[in-house]
Structure formats: structure tokens, C-alpha cells
Amino acid sequence: MKVIQRNDVIYKFKAEMPAVERVNPGEIFKVITNDCFFQQVFREDQVLTEIDYSRLNPATGPIFVEGAEPGDLLKVKILSIEVATKGVAAVVPKEGVLGNKVSKPIIRVISINDGCCDFDGIKIQARPMIGVIGVAPAKEDGEWATDSPWKHGGNMDTTDICQGSTLYFPVRQEGALLALGDCHAVMGDGEVCFTGLEVPGEVILQVDVIKGKATTWPLLETHKATMIIASGDTLDHAIHEATNQAVDHLKHSLNLEWENAYMLASLSVDLKISQVVDPKKTVRASIPKSILSTEKLIRSI
Amino acid sequence: MKVIQRNDVIYKFKAEMPAVERVNPGEIFKVITNDCFFQQVFREDQVLTEIDYSRLNPATGPIFVEGAEPGDLLKVKILSIEVATKGVAAVVPKEGVLGNKVSKPIIRVISINDGCCDFDGIKIQARPMIGVIGVAPAKEDGEWATDSPWKHGGNMDTTDICQGSTLYFPVRQEGALLALGDCHAVMGDGEVCFTGLEVPGEVILQVDVIKGKATTWPLLETHKATMIIASGDTLDHAIHEATNQAVDHLKHSLNLEWENAYMLASLSVDLKISQVVDPKKTVRASIPKSILSTEKLIRSI
Structure with missing residues (x-):
């Protein structure tokens, strides 16, 4: 099984991106993903403003899918998502639904064991999901930083993008150019404070190409x-x-x-x-x- | 079991409303509800503009709950919802998420049998719910037409307000003054076209009073x-x-x-x-x- 390593990342989905790997329709492969901070945040006493902000939201890839052409649909089946045993959540003033009530940044490092996230003794069942996943956009749609969602996918932060689900992306460029990252061990619908439980991960995918079936948005x-x-x-x-x-x-x-x-x-x-x-x-x-x-x-x- | 009939209705939730029935904490009773049109719409060839608009969204009640005082929480357990065997859905120009694309009003009368709604042969499993349910608001909150939701409840149109669920309303007036109507045989989250499957219904409720536990919004x-x-x-x-x-x-x-x-x-x-x-x-x-x-x-x- 091919493995795409987590150092091969993009920070923008754009029409032209050099592929780091090539896979065939039907092929099963593994993608190693970074957390949204590129693992720069790992202690609760860190100062968030001191991390390298140019390395936020890395997406591993892009992966060229043989035979995928503009006007096709790229089928991406999520066979499994394994996440690390520690994740990070944070609040920052002005961020999220209630950001105006946050007086200071707080980082929490949260352990994940046996499918359970331990938040100060409060047990939350892990439900691993992929935050950022997408393909190269149409040229006329411009470039999309990986922190934003749009028609190419991107930072959709959708809890149902989880093991057992299948995504369908409109292919806009030769080879589709799939990239992904920003797994969450768990997140509520809304992601109200602006982070989920951010974790590095290992995602096993199977891709396929459905010819001549373009959609406007991902399915x-x-x-x-x-x-x-x-x-x-x-x-x-x-x-x-x-x-x-x-x-x-x-x-x-x-x-x-x-x-x-x-x-x-x-x-x-x-x-x-x-x-x-x-x-x-x-x-x-x-x-x-x-x-x-x-x-x-x-x-x- | 007391039965509150569907001719005893309000069209506004307000601080002062004469109760049509009184029940005790723990009591189980039945409320007969009208559909949102007060059953005025029952044929597909009707002209929607010709119905009496002053009779839209009737809520049966109000029901005085003994011992409920301002500052308490009224607990309302929904023991069952039975809906009629026919319901009505409609689209109207300018209404709903895509109202600008509706060229003319259309009424559909849809049969409901054995828990199944038949939409031109497309079977939708019925999931009966209560659209409008609420209590008298605080005087300073003013009057609320039954077509609107607010802190007193009202037209919350929430699919989870169904059999087996329990509502908790902040009591603002002596006796709480509960009223309800506008059942739907089925509705999607969002109610995108502006109607669910609108039906008369029979709702069996059990109320209780939790002293001194006021919330801002219904739970x-x-x-x-x-x-x-x-x-x-x-x-x-x-x-x-x-x-x-x-x-x-x-x-x-x-x-x-x-x-x-x-x-x-x-x-x-x-x-x-x-x-x-x-x-x-x-x-x-x-x-x-x-x-x-x-x-x-x-x-x-």
C-alpha cells in the first residue's frame, strides 16, 4: 500500500499543484496527516502567538488519480481514520461563536485512549473525522487557502466525513489532485469555539473515478x-x-x-x-x- | 382523562389569557390540535389566497397548570402524537429558502397510512411532531403571534418535539398557560419550503412543575x-x-x-x-x- 507522508503538504488548493504521488482508480492507500497546527502546539503553557502561522492547516498531498479528468466525479471512500493518542483544543479571544467572551488564549492537551477523549475526567467518545479534504479547484475559482471550504472541498469541518463515509468531488483538473489533513478526534456540529480536538492522523482511502458526472459542490x-x-x-x-x-x-x-x-x-x-x-x-x-x-x-x- | 378540544384556540401567546382547562402536576391529558390552516385547506385545487388568514396557526389552549408560578420550569412530557390520515403541504411564491423560484402556489394533499406518507408514490416514513407549543410570555416580552418562536416557545418547528421527548418551559405567568397546535406528520430539519406535512392531531401530554428553576429559552x-x-x-x-x-x-x-x-x-x-x-x-x-x-x-x- 502506498503511503503519502505528512511532510508533503500544501497550504493552498489551486489549479496547478505538483503531485507528490499517483494512484489508480480502485487503489487503496494511506495518507499521513498533520494536525491543524503542524504539531507545533503540544504543551498547555505554550504561547499561541509564537507559533509559525504560515504552517497552519497543512493538507497532505496532492495525490494524482489516474484517469480523473475535468467533468468527472472523484469518489473517495474513507476506509479508516486512526488518530494520535493526544490532541489539542484551544480558545482564543475573538474566535468562534462566543469569542468576545474569551479573555485569554487557553490550550488544552487532551489524551485519547480506547476511543475515549478525557477532558478533565469528562469522557467524550472519540468520533474521528477529517477537517480538510479537497481537490484542485477550477482555474476561474481562484486559489483557496486550506483553512477555507468551497466547491473544491477544503476545510469543510463536517463530522460525517468519517470512517465508512464516501466523498464525491467534482474534478476540475487532470488527476483531481486530492489533499487532506486537519483530523479531529471529536468535534460537535458547529465547531463553536473554532477548534475540534486537533490531532495528527493516518487515513486509509480508496479512490475511484465516475466519468462525466460533475457536481457543483462535494457530495x-x-x-x-x-x-x-x-x-x-x-x-x-x-x-x-x-x-x-x-x-x-x-x-x-x-x-x-x-x-x-x-x-x-x-x-x-x-x-x-x-x-x-x-x-x-x-x-x-x-x-x-x-x-x-x-x-x-x-x-x- | 381530560380532553381539550380544538375549538378552544389562541392565535397569540400573551401574558394574560383566559385558561380553557386546568390540570394538576402529574396529570395526563389529551389535546386535540388543528393543522396550521385550521383545516381550511383540503383540496389541491383550492385557491390559497381565499382562505381566512386570521385563522392561521391556531394553538389549542391555554391550559392552566396548578402550582406553576413565575420562576418555575414547566415540564411537558409528550406521551404520544396521533395525526390524521391526510395532511397538506404547499409552496407559495416568495416563501421558504427558494421562494424566488416558485412561479405559482401549489397545494398537495398527502395520505398518511400505517406510519407512511405517500408523496406521488414516494414513501416517507411519518415522524409526527408538534410545530407550535408554548406558554404565556413575560409581560415585558410582549405578545407573540403563534406563527413565531421565541423564549416562550411558540412556532419552534423542531423535529425532536416528538413522542418520547420532554419540553421544559420557563414559567412566566401563574399556571404557565400551555397551548399547542400545528402538528406535522413529517418535516425535514429546516422546513425549507415553509410547510411540513400539516395535519390535525391528538396529543397526549403529562405535565409537571419544577420549582424555582427558570431558564431563558425552552429546553x-x-x-x-x-x-x-x-x-x-x-x-x-x-x-x-x-x-x-x-x-x-x-x-x-x-x-x-x-x-x-x-x-x-x-x-x-x-x-x-x-x-x-x-x-x-x-x-x-x-x-x-x-x-x-x-x-x-x-x-x-
Whole structure:
């Protein structure tokens, strides 16, 4: 199994990026990821302003997927996520939903053992997830720092990007150019204080290429649903995008009038908050598989 | 068992409302509810503008709970929700997330049989919920039309307000003055087109009074979590309120420094969208019981 090491990183998703590895459709490979601080924060008495800010949010890659061409969909199945036995959370004045109430930065180093995060004796079940994962954007979409989510993926900070889930990215460049990092051992929907439990990780992925099926935003398949992950300057913008796409998928897949698809979405699609603290906000519109299978949804694109 | 009939309704939650029935703490009773249109819409060829708009969003009640006084918490356990065998959904130009794309109003009458809603042959599992439920507000909070959510409850349109859940309302007036209506046979989180599957219903409730434990916003207890249901002019406002309350509950219940409680919320509390289409938007901050039990949370208020 190929292993992509954590020193091969990018800090921007852009159209042209030199690939550090090449994989074939169907191939299973391992990606070693850094935490969002590039492991610079490891003691509670560190001064956060003294770390190298140019090394925040590294994404390991990019990985060239043979046969992936603009207009295709890159399928990325998350076979497993293993995280380190220690992670870091932090609060910083002005950051997060309640940043105006934070008087001073605080770092917490939190141990993770047997799937359990120990926060001062409070046990939180670990639910490892990938914070940053994406592909090269279209040239006209510009460059995207890895701390931001957008149509190429990026810092989507979505709890359902976890073991057993499958992502589908619109391929915009030859080889797709996949990169990922910023795993969290656990995070609540919203990521309200602006960090999850930030950890280095080892992610095993399997990629595939679906020819000629481009979407606007990444899709995420879980056991129960297909989700459109959309971002925007505000939550309202993100919700508008995600809902619009969900209604279009229902319309085309189920052969409905648009108004009926809109109504069906109101009855069956769940809008879920991913994160509200990054440069752009992210939500997901979750279409239950009991209404529409992922396969049928993708077939109708 | 006392039965409160569906002709006894209010259209505004306000400080002074004549009670239509009185119940004791611990008492189990049935409330017959109207759909949000007061059953005026029942054919697909009806003209929506011709219905009586003064009769929208009726809430059955108010019900006086003996012993409930300002500063208490009213506990309302939802023992069951039975809905009619037919419901109504609708789209209207300008309404909902994508209202600008709706060219004409459309009404759909949808049958509900054996727990299944039939939308043109698409089967949606019914998940009955209460759209409007609340108590008399504080006098200084003014009057609230039943189509709006606020600190008294009201049109919270929250899918988790379902059988098996328990609501906790801050009592602002003698007897609490509970009223409810607007059941949905099913609805997605967000209620994106502005209606769920609107149905008349029969709700069996059990009330209790917890003395001297006032909250700012209603709480909702499910099998797995305690949720703060907060509303605001924007989603951001609602999220700020819900997060702030969740962090305060974690701080007081678990005896944490505020900054640690904020961090713990980021790792464990899920922000969930309730609805994005009413005059005010509603979210819920969900604190898992594995971190903090509802009982302990309420004890520390």
C-alpha cells in the first residue's frame, strides 16, 4: 500500500499543484496527516502567538488519480481514520461563536485512549473525522487557502466525513489532485469555539473515478443519506446553495416538477450545520437514502 | 382523562389569557390540535389566497397548570402524537429558502397510512411532531403571534418535539398557560419550503412543575440529549443564544471555568437547525447526556 507522508503538504488548493504521488482508480492507500497546527502546539503553557502561522492547516498531498479528468466525479471512500493518542483544543479571544467572551488564549492537551477523549475526567467518545479534504479547484475559482471550504472541498469541518463515509468531488483538473489533513478526534456540529480536538492522523482511502458526472459542490454518502456540502459567506448563503442543489437532485432523479421536488425536500431533507467559525460557513443538506439512493442520484447528474 | 378540544384556540401567546382547562402536576391529558390552516385547506385545487388568514396557526389552549408560578420550569412530557390520515403541504411564491423560484402556489394533499406518507408514490416514513407549543410570555416580552418562536416557545418547528421527548418551559405567568397546535406528520430539519406535512392531531401530554428553576429559552430532552431551543432574527443570532446557554449549562453543571466549558461545547455540543423559514429562525444546541444528564443540568440552574 502506498503511503503519502505528512511532510508533503500544501497550504493552498489551486489549479496547478505538483503531485507528490499517483494512484489508480480502485487503489487503496494511506495518507499521513498533520494536525491543524503542524504539531507545533503540544504543551498547555505554550504561547499561541509564537507559533509559525504560515504552517497552519497543512493538507497532505496532492495525490494524482489516474484517469480523473475535468467533468468527472472523484469518489473517495474513507476506509479508516486512526488518530494520535493526544490532541489539542484551544480558545482564543475573538474566535468562534462566543469569542468576545474569551479573555485569554487557553490550550488544552487532551489524551485519547480506547476511543475515549478525557477532558478533565469528562469522557467524550472519540468520533474521528477529517477537517480538510479537497481537490484542485477550477482555474476561474481562484486559489483557496486550506483553512477555507468551497466547491473544491477544503476545510469543510463536517463530522460525517468519517470512517465508512464516501466523498464525491467534482474534478476540475487532470488527476483531481486530492489533499487532506486537519483530523479531529471529536468535534460537535458547529465547531463553536473554532477548534475540534486537533490531532495528527493516518487515513486509509480508496479512490475511484465516475466519468462525466460533475457536481457543483462535494457530495457525502453516509450509511443513511447523501449530503450536499455547501459553503457561503453566511449560513443563509450556504443553506440556499445546499437546498437548491438538493431540490435539483430530487427533481432530476425522481422525475418531479421543480415545485414538487421543493416540497418533498421540505418534508424529507435535513439541513445540518457543519461549521460556523471558518472564513466561510458550511452546511449540508441530507437526502435520506430511503427516498433516493446515492447511486440513482449520481446516475441522474 | 381530560380532553381539550380544538375549538378552544389562541392565535397569540400573551401574558394574560383566559385558561380553557386546568390540570394538576402529574396529570395526563389529551389535546386535540388543528393543522396550521385550521383545516381550511383540503383540496389541491383550492385557491390559497381565499382562505381566512386570521385563522392561521391556531394553538389549542391555554391550559392552566396548578402550582406553576413565575420562576418555575414547566415540564411537558409528550406521551404520544396521533395525526390524521391526510395532511397538506404547499409552496407559495416568495416563501421558504427558494421562494424566488416558485412561479405559482401549489397545494398537495398527502395520505398518511400505517406510519407512511405517500408523496406521488414516494414513501416517507411519518415522524409526527408538534410545530407550535408554548406558554404565556413575560409581560415585558410582549405578545407573540403563534406563527413565531421565541423564549416562550411558540412556532419552534423542531423535529425532536416528538413522542418520547420532554419540553421544559420557563414559567412566566401563574399556571404557565400551555397551548399547542400545528402538528406535522413529517418535516425535514429546516422546513425549507415553509410547510411540513400539516395535519390535525391528538396529543397526549403529562405535565409537571419544577420549582424555582427558570431558564431563558425552552429546553428539550430526548433519549440522547438535552437541547436548548433558541430563536433569533438571523440564524447567527439564534446560534449565539443557544451556544451561550449551552456553555453556561456546562460551566455550572460540571463546575468548569467558562473557557473550558466553551472548549468542551466545541467538542461535544451539536448545533442543529430547526427551521429557517419563520419570522424568527430557530436552532437547538444539543448537549449529549453522555456528558451531562438532563437531571444534573436542571439541578444546577
